[in-house]
């Protein structure tokens with residue numbers, strides 16, 4: 001499958017293109033010039049110590065946080081800003097929504113809507129954004145819940161689901177609008193260890209179906225097996241990037257070596 | 269608009285009116301606190317008739333408009349042979365009103381104090397009244413201070429109603445100023461600013477006390 | 487002091503017409519208050535400093551000024567600013583925007599109670615803001631905001647007695663007329679106090695029913 005992805009590189013432009021991205025929260029410089037390209041059907045995993053700016057990068061790539069410098073292109077369309085003579089001005093909500101509409105996002109804490117059933121969560125955007133009728137929306141909704149193995153939980157509220165089931169519902173919700181690329185921000189970090197597997201399995205299936213994915217994760221096993229490219233971030237910079245083998249077997253920088261050592265010692 | 273003209277020509281009247289508003293409010297809040305504390309202990313009393321009576325009082329004074337309460341006190345006192353000046357009727361009405369609201373605030377505060385404290389004190393042979401005054405009330409006051417500040421602001425605002433029974437506080441003063449200047453917009457806006465300023469001072473003072481107690485509690 | 491029930495019956499129609507005015511004025515004012523409060527709370531959430539400041543000013547002015555002053559500014563001051571309104575309209579508008587200041591705080595607390603991640607998830611799906619408010623935020627905050635909202639409608643209903651001062655023929659005004667015509671004091675005021683108590687108990691009951699309905703749903 002990684003070969004497929006590489007042949008994709010030759011043809012089209014990247015689905016996600018990040019150029020020279022900077023982000024500051026007040027005085028703290030959180031992202032210090034990030035470049036990233038994600039090709040169609042490629043899976044990019046972002047790893048790095050906590051506080052290194054992984055979530056911020058993903059949030060800027062979705063324009064949930066506005067970035068200060070640089071560009072984010074989603075399928076060749078600039079996200080968040082309009083550019084005139086090199087000057088960036090904030091884009092309208094409508095245009096931002098339109099560029100964003102091909103991104104599906106999955107959060108660490110699921111962010112399900114607790115007052116709706118699992119099915120209600122999945123169909124909400126279909127009904128409100130796509131303006132589908134109830135039956136059609138529920139038909140698609142059940143299909144999506146089936147994809148994540150939750151057909152039998154469709155009519156339960158999130159409070160009655162396990163963490164793993166909630167996260168799978170959140171994945172189904174993001175898939176319902178048929179995104180071209182999926183962003184995952186530590187999707188298994190809030191889960192009890194025994195529930196991690198079921199979520200990773202769903203993600204792995206998505207990857208094998210050719211979904212383009214950007215995954216911030218601490219699951220090194222997942223990154224090693226599923227990623228086409230692994231990006232190591234530290235202190236707001238991309239320190240190293242390469243194939244899983246390069247990153248996990250032949251780390252070049254001290255910072256990455258140190259990070260992997262800490263991780264291994266904790267994993268034992 | 270001529271704010272400056274209205275202020276400069278009636279500066280003193282506004283000041284005297286505001287002072288009257290402040291005094292009537294302060295006296296009512298203080299008297300209402302005493303009555304409210306008695307009522308609060310009535311509300312949590314084991315004595316059923318006392319509890320019922322306190323609850324009826326609270327319900328009646330919280331469930332009717334303060335303007336109606338004021339008119340009742342003002343017109344009914346003479347009926348039962350008590351001829352008091354308007355300002356006294358005003359203070360009586362505001363006191364009886366705020367007592368009901370303060371009682372509810374105090375009741376909430378008292379319920380948060382562990383009952384073990386009272387039992388421990390009883391075991392030592394300390395008398396009930398002394399327990400209330402020395403142990404319960406000081407602890408509870410700290411807790412209910414924000415609510416008490418809100419109630420004070422509320423009474424300060426409601427004191428404007430006593431203008432209808434001819435007490436010359438800020439509101440009535442403003443009406444008198446209007447009757448000579450014919451500038452209702454400016455005059456009432458000035459009065460509004462004075463009320464706002466007094467309430468701001470109250471809110472600030474409350475925040476200051478709270479911070480001090482928060483520090484002391486650490 | 488004696489109680490002559492006949493007077494109350496003789497003036498029954500007048501009292502009832504006042505009661506009706508009180509009820510519909512309060513209903514309209516409450517609707518306006520909810521709308522104004524919701525608007526202010528939503529505007530407050532926008533990322534613009536100036537808008538935030540304006541909303542804060544609106545809320546603080548409404549909460550810090552006596553409603554009587556606001557009514558006087560509108561009713562007596564309005565004409566000199568080119569705004570001449572019927573007394574009843576002044577009552578609805580005045581009470582409505584006054585209550586809006588309090589409802590804004592209720593809604594603000596409600597909006598704050600929803601984790602921001604839920605809103606981000608909705609934005610990522612392209613759900614428009616109005617739908618986020620109506621379908622995600624408000625349904626979840628109902629259990630939180632219904633009790634203080636009920637309380638606020640009760641307060642607003644009690645404040646509506648002040649409309650008698652600006653000549654609106656509501657319950658208190660008609661009662662005063664009854665006092666002036668019969669020279670009886672006890673009967674009219676006892677009757678009016680009971681009527682207010684009834685309205686307020688009714689609102690409390692309705693609020694309680696709403697609360698039960700929505701707490702069962704969630």
Ligand SMILES: Nc1ncnc2c1ncn2[C@@H]1O[C@H](COP(=O)(O)OP(=O)(O)O)[C@@H](O)[C@H]1O
Pocket residue numbers: 025028030048049050051052053054055056057
């Ligand atoms: N909203 C925010 N306001 C201020 N600082 C923030 C905010 N979000 C993140 N940060 C800071 O940015 C840095 C990177 O955070 P984050 O992107 O969450 O890291 P990671 O996801 O890699 O753990 C941290 O130092 C964090 O404290």
Ligand SMILES: [Mg+2]
Pocket residue numbers: 054055056186
């Ligand atoms: Mg993170």
